[in-house]
Amino acid sequence: MSIKCQVMMDVMEKIAPRHLAESWDNVGLMIGSPSRDIQKIMVCLDVSEAVIKRSIEQKVDCIISHHPFIFKAMKNLRMDLPQGRLIEKIIKNEIVIFSAHTNLDIANHGVNDVLAEKLSLKDTKPLSITDSEALVKLVVFIPEDYVSVVQMAIAKAGAGHIGNYSHCTFQVKGQGTFMPLAGTIPFIGKQGKLEYVNEVRLETIMPEKIAHRVVRAMMKAHPYEEVAYDLYPVKQSGEAFGLGRIGKLEKPLKALEFIQIAKESLKAEQVRFVGDTNTMIQKVAICSGSGAEFIGKAAYAGADLFVTGDLKYHDAQRGLDAGICILDAGHFATEMPVLEVVAKYLQAEKEKQKWDIEVVYDDFSQDVFTAF
Ligand SMILES: [Zn+2]
CATH class of the missing domain: 3.30.70.120 (Alpha-Beta Plaits)
Structure with a gap:
């Protein structure tokens, strides 16, 4: 027995309540209708050409993405441009698209909690309270x-x-x-x-x-x-709910050791570090994806190290000035781990409710950056 798209949306509401999303965000059902029947779900980071290709091949009829598929207001729907082309394929193949973005970042057991767990942080709390x-x-x-x-x-x-x-x-x-x-x-x-x-x-x-x-x-x-x-x-x-997390390692580690552990745990192709690799690290702040705006908060909260992605030159300088080390582990690598967790949650719900559906997650997409 398939399920209605609305049923999937209700389950996602438990994982990533919509009200937690930032006001500027765009989350929820992007393409499709709540009354549509769903038989196979794929959880992914981005609704990319590769994800759509794989979905069509594998008869996926529902994609749950972390990054909103439609974010900025669309002023046209041109099939000769990348987004229009994708939308055409999505509609022709009757695929439903649902996105959980900042609500999944903020939610308990969401992107940041999964990242904190991957980095073995204990006693975590939100870094920047939003709600x-x-x-x-x-x-x-x-x-x-x-x-x-x-x-x-x-x-x-x-x-x-x-x-x-x-x-x-x-x-x-x-x-x-x-x-x-x-x-x-x-x-x-x-x-x-x-x-x-x-x-x-x-x-x-x-x-x-x-x-x-x-x-x-x-x-x-x-x-x-x-x-x-x-x-x-x-x-x-x-x-309290919020973006990022701050917590502690069980015992202090030299920054160099932590970098190696983090790189391995996140399966990151490359990481960049700002600071002295001999610094002893115990209090660690994190923000999955793009969190440079929280460098000041992390430093003020007394973190020895801030882990995030998408770091720019001047962000790194701000970190140095604030006396905090920064590890840029990449936008992709800091967010990918949540996919498996969301898929497992849906899988568990499927078994509990005896739904005859399949749940898979994107374990084939690559970081857009290639490390040399
Ligand atoms: Zn992201």
Whole structure:
């Protein structure tokens, strides 16, 4: 059984939530329709001539690219120019194109986390924060005997997580009043009679994005016909999201040693280094792809080394002036490792949902630069 393109988009939304993308970016469905059937997915970095050729040969009908296939506004669609030619082939072969760019860079387990893992960085956090999770507070009034049932249901739905603690609530006893009116089937009390019930006011916190799920679970577990509850927005924010990562190596390494390990781990054809190769490296900042704009942030955060790609001469000078070493491991090599991870995630989802689809990833494209 094939799946609808929308189903793939829903899975990708879990991996790389669209709202995490930078405002200047263009992500999501580039070519195709959510109702299209999909049987074979290829995950790639770029929708290149080689990727399209391979997709046609292998009957791939859905391409998920990291770099947005359509980025700048198109003013024409000329089949004699490279992009128009590709679009023509894509449409003729009924291929769907979907892109996850900065949202995949920023997301947990996305491009930067995969790069950090490849470089054996521990205790990583975002280098440049772009977003933080909105939180809401849930307050619900529960008859005393049902507190633990409701508490467990909302905790199971994800409410009440603070750091590494789950089931966080605050509970205070009080008295609730109500009068069941005509047409009600009250759990406690009788129609037309004012009731006084011993209740517990339970409050907890959760990310706004799961509030709907938690409220649904709460309603299901709560014995009352009409549940009294409030959802409040709160000023503090939850988990931070951002571009790049900063973390630590388990033990300090000489820069030269780190360069060799990184080159091998990323399968980089060539790398360039700025700084003294004898420098001892432990705190490392990274930004997959093109991250020169974060050199200052990496230096300010106390990193010994900044790993990125697309470094220019004056960026390198800025690094030297800021007293931070820089390793340019290449745009391609710092991003390629994520493809396998995204493909594996889709593969796992396919097995879980018993979809009869195939998932492959681009392991044949080469860096546009040839090392000599
Ligand atoms: Zn990139």
